Amino acid sequence: MLVAAGIDCGTGFTKALVVGRSGPEAPLRVLGKGRVRSGVQVDEAAQSALEIALGQAGLDREAVDYIACTGFGRYNVSFRDVAITEITAAARGAFTIRNQGGPVLDIGSQCTRAIAVTSAGKVQAFKSNDKCAAGSGTFIARAAKYLGITVEEVGELSLGARNPQPISSICAVLAESEIINHVSAGVSVEDILRGIHQSLADRAGAMLRKVRSESPVLFIGGVAKQRGMTEELRRRLGVEVEVPHDCDFVCALGAAVLALRRLAARN
Template identity: 55%
Template sequence: MQVVAGIDAGSGLTKAILINQDRQVLGKAITKTGAGLEAAAAAVLEKALEQSGLRRGDVSYIATTGLGRYSIRFRDIQITEITSGAKGACFLFPSTRCVLDIGSQSTRAVRVRETGKVIEFKTNDKCAAGSGSFLERAAKYLQIKLEDIGEMSLHASNPQPISSVCAVLAESEIINHISAGVSIEDMLRGIHDSLSERSTSLLKRVAMEREVTFIGGVAKQHGMVKALEERLQFKVNVPDECEFVCSLGAALLGLQRFQKLSEGVGQNERDN
């Protein structure tokens, strides 16, 4: 049996997924990245192996993606998160033509072919207000759990916009809303509305086409999905485990590469 691992080394979380030659998922795991990217990758791979009943020696090929992909020295190949996210999204939803990926540090809009090949992509600016990390900071400031944001946002009755594109200024807006007696639910929906507006702008910059598949940790928040769909005025695809899409895509691309190598194709090529 051919077993390929895809590891997505993010700044906050590291994910691993194992697939076989038939592209069936054998196991998966997730862990906090912490200070050591390679250590987190090794640990999460072991968790996925344990879940699948496999051992390290059973793994034929390892593909890495994400911010820390170059830090994982035991990799066989590294793949950008733009490429891996597109591949994973199109595998799960074959009609995907655009991918929106909102992670901890960035937001990406990607237009793809039916094969999952990237045609064009755009990323947000470097400010945290345009990514998932702002939601994390807002949760800490409002003293609520990050995992509760999505549901609380759904109960907003009078959403208050967060218009600043700078995270520091956006936090100042939150302080002003608190002083004015605005409910947490209305503030959270305002944050989701702000993120959805910026995300829609990115999608338009890549000549957005339907269907749109929404991936990344922020896609787990139902309130964000609702805000995005209202902004776009159509439904989007959301994978059940949206945080694993990039690791899945890396594994799929790794499998393709391994099978080519097994056939003697591209043996002189090396990972950078």
Template identity: 40%
Template sequence: MITAGIDCGAYNTKVVLYRDGKVLARAGVRSGFDPPAAAERALEQALQQAKIGRQALTTVITTGAGRKSVPFADDNVTAVTADARAVHELAPEVKTILDIGAEEGRSIQCTEGGRVADFAMNEKCAAGAGTFVETMARTLEVPLEEMGPLSLQSEKATAMNAQCAVFAESEVVSLIHQGTQIKDICRAVHDAMADRCVAMARRSGIVPQVALIGGVGYNVGFVSSLQRELALEVLVPEHPEYVTALGAALLGADHLNS
């Protein structure tokens, strides 16, 4: 039995194909302005990777912001449920999940059994999500993937006061003019983001082990800032961006098995 989980994020659409405890394929495309079409393309790519046809899929479960817009889905689940399910599968010791995507951030507190106890969200404001780092990278003229490594080279904390991505752009420009080193600004950007994410997580409660998933999980600079802010070790699973899609695929399999 093969199940497909599709995470229709605001920025990227991710697909995971799953069978009997194994991930068969992962594929991601830009969501663009037509989420159903993006879901279609991502699913096709994943099927090609796995070298199987569409008819081999037993069920397709969608999740994420655009989960209700995919006509060929069999069912949909919220990202919070999908996150908790997948993280429990990957690392059952995790009690607190931070899922920071491009346009949304979530924190989830899980029970022993991997069920959702509480969750809090940062949404509809770019300051609380991955877009913040991306906007600052563009202002700094640093490729997004270099933000993390550069940030790790910094040994100095620099304050960033702006709580809005648009105003933070001006603040970054003035930091550059004041001669602040780029690596220190990168760290300041990640520290500011981590500060907001931890405050969000405090609402739902922080209990170790903490895991970070979502696209921001690839950013080693953010992970380091987050660990410093939490004063805790943070676990980042492999392929953090695909964890939510995996959760949807797992929930699909659970449902068929029950």
């Protein structure tokens, strides 16, 4: 069996996935996965995540024939065979899950991306958000902190909104002052959170329109776990939105699949 690993070194978490295939026509099997906080030592985090995945798979380090790294820390992993961008990886991961192309929306802690994937699993077009932080997970995390709740609570609380208060500013600083105004005006936490999700959804929608890809949208990345956000995307974009199981492992999966392909090509 050919065994390969994909490691996604994100800004928040490092995710490793070990996959295998017993022959060229055989189905892809996910053997194990690991997830650790990235911290400052990217190499160590990658090592730990991989060890967890190997433990699940019941394999030794030597059993892995090829390692592809992706994410912002991809070049810091000393034991990698190849580095691939998270956009290429996300496209391939999404393609592997869906077995077809189409639009992918990836909202992580630092970055939001819209990717159009071809029917061959390649990147056709993509848009990243401006370096401004107002459009990604960190912004939600900061808002949550200000509102005195945990990030994990955001998704459910947002669902309970009755009268969402929109955030109209594009800039994170202005958006935060808007949130503060809402709080002082007595707006409920639920309504504020839903308003944040609305503004994020609008922005994501604009990016998706720029890459011009047909629905349904595969929504991945850490923020995809927030149900309020998914709900808002569906409502405001008027498209079907699918959130895969393990939505934050999609890039690691894509990297692992590409690693396996390189390995097959080499053999």
